[in-house]
Amino acid sequence: MFSQYFGNYLLNRGLIRPDQLTDALEYQRSMRLKLGVIAVNAGYMTPAQVEEIHNMQKKVDKRFGELAIEKGYITEQQLEEMLATQRQGHLMLGQALVDRGHLTIEQLQEALDNYRKEYGMSSREFNVVRKDDSLEIEQIFRDYGEALLGKLYSDYVTLLIKNLIRFVDDNPTVEINQLKSDITAQWFASQEIYGKINMLTAIACDRDVFVKFAAKFAQEDITEPDELAQASVGEFLNLHNGIFLVNMSNNGVELEMNPQQVETNRTLANPGKAYVITCHMTWGRFDVILV
C-alpha cells in the first residue's frame, strides 16, 4: 500500500506525472517475486495449491500467506522464510522511479523527508513503511488513511486497490480528492449501499476506458459499450461492493446493496461530502466516486 499512498503524494505535489508513476509501478511489479512462485520453488506448495489460494483470494480479503497457513499448506515459519526471500528481491517504489529516470536520487530523498514530516511518522514507522513490510504496514497506514479519509472510506479504498489488482490484473495508482463541484461522466456505473451506513458508489469514465475496463474484467473480446460491456463494469462494482459488505458483516455491521445501474452522460450534482478516487491504470483513467 505504501507505493500507492506515496505515489499519490508525489502526484499531488506535482513531482511526477501519472504516466511516470504507472510506469514505475509496473516496473516494480515486474521485478517482484510472487509468494506463490517462492512457495513452489521452495517445495512447500504445489502449483495446484497456489492456484487454489489465488482463487480463494478473489473471494476473501486475506493475504496469500494467511490462507496458505489456514489450509495447512505451509507453517508460520515457512511463511517467514518466504517473506524474507520476497523482501530481498523487492524493489522499492522510490528506487523504481529513479531507475526509470523519473526522479533523481536527490529529488527522491527530499520527497521522502517531506512526506515523513508531513505525516508525522517516527523514524521506525517510516522505515517499516518504506520497506513495504506488509505485516506492519497495514496497521500504520490504516491510521494515516483514516486521518485522510475516515475509517469507512479508507477501508473501502484499500479494498478497491486490492480488487483492481485481483480482478483487473493491473497496478493502479490512485489520487484521492474531495469532490468540489458537479461531475459529469460519459459512462457512469453506480450501486447504492444501505443500512446503518448509506453510500453511493460509482465508476465514472469516458467511452474508451469503459470498453477497456469491461474487456479486462470480463476477459472477453469487448470492443463496444454494448450490453455485455455494461454488465462487465457493473459486475466489477457489484463484486467489489459485495466483498466490502462481507468485510463489514465480519465486523458486525450488516449492510445491503441495490442492483447496480449503468447510465450514460450522467451529471452528479455535488452532494457535499464526497470523494473522487481517480484510478490511473496502464490502459486509461477512471474515477470512483464515493458519496
Next chain:
Amino acid sequence: MSKSRPTILICDDSLLVRKKMKDCLNEFGDFTIIEASTGQSSIELFRQYEPDLVFLDIVMPDKNGIDALKEMMEIKKDVKVIMLSSSGTKSHLKAAMEAGAHDFIQKPWEKSQIEHILRNIF
C-alpha cells in the same frame, strides 16, 4: 450425469454472469438453459419450465433472490436452488439457508464448484 438433458434456470441481472455460467455449464454437460434477469421473471420462468436446478442471484431488480427462493419453494418444495451472490454476508447466508437453499456460492465461482454441484445433483 444420468438424467437426459436436465433444465437449468440461471437468474442474474448481469448478462456477463449469465454468459459465464452458461459457458461453464456447457463444459460439463448437455443442458437446456433458461435465463432470467429479474426476480419476478425468474418466478415466471420457474413456473413455465419447472427446472431441475436453479442458480439464483440475491441482489436483483424488482424482487430479491431470497424472496424469489421462498416463492420457488412454495411452488415446488424439492427444487434444488443454489444461491449465487457477491455478498456472502452472515445475514444473507442465514436467510438463504433458512428459506431452503440447497447451497450458497460466493462469486466469482470456481469451475470445480459448479462441476461438484452438477455431479451431486444429476
